[in-house]
Amino acid sequence: MSTYKDLVFKTIMLSQGVENLTRDCILKSVANGELNPSDKELEKIKGQYGLGGLSYAIKPCISADLFERLLSFSKDRNELAHKSADLYLKHQFFSMTDDALSKELWKLSAVKITAGDLFGELLDLHTKSTK
Numbered sequence: 001m002s003t004y005k006d007l008v009f010k011t012i013m014l015s016q017g018v019e020n021l022t023r024d025c026i027l028k029s030v031a032n033g034e035l036n037p038s039d040k041e042l043e044k045i046k047g048q049y050g051l052g053g054l055s056y057a058i059k060p061c062i063s064a065d066l067f068e069r070l071l072s073f074s075k076d077r078n079e080l081a082h083k084s085a086d087l088y089l090k091h092q093f094f095s096m097t098d099d100a101l102s103k104e105l106w107k108l109s110a111v112k113i114t115a116g117d118l119f120g121e122l123l124d125l126h127t128k129s130t131k
Contacts, residue, residue: 004091004101007108008084014115015077019051021122022070026058028126034061051077066121073118076111084108 026045029035037045037057045057051074059067087104090096 002091004096004105004108005088007105007112008088011080011108011112011115012084014112014119015073015080018070018073018077018115018118018122019054021119021126022051022054022058023049025061025122025126026054029058029061050074062125066118069114069118073111073114076114080108080111 023045026035030037030042035057041057045054049057052071055067055070055074058070062070083104087096087101091101
């Protein structure tokens, strides 16, 4: 697997992990009585909201800094998802080299690092929030 394909896969998987863990943290906060969304809002949290919506839902339980970083990351993640699919197909069909994608590799690496940092903080939050 080329460096580009490997990095796209890892970054997308880790980014999805951030979204899923954010959702789990919200649901755990609801179960612990730290959040009290309406039934309608809870259904959206469970199955409709992406990371941006989830960031707003968990906002009362996290620092302002973490909230801002989650929101910013959700935008980077959306760009990654749309752009990487196009570049991946071009990479495959036109045999683009990893050297030709060096700027994209740098961006993917940065998003992957941010995703890992956020995942770690959310995991800390998830394991701490028990009553």
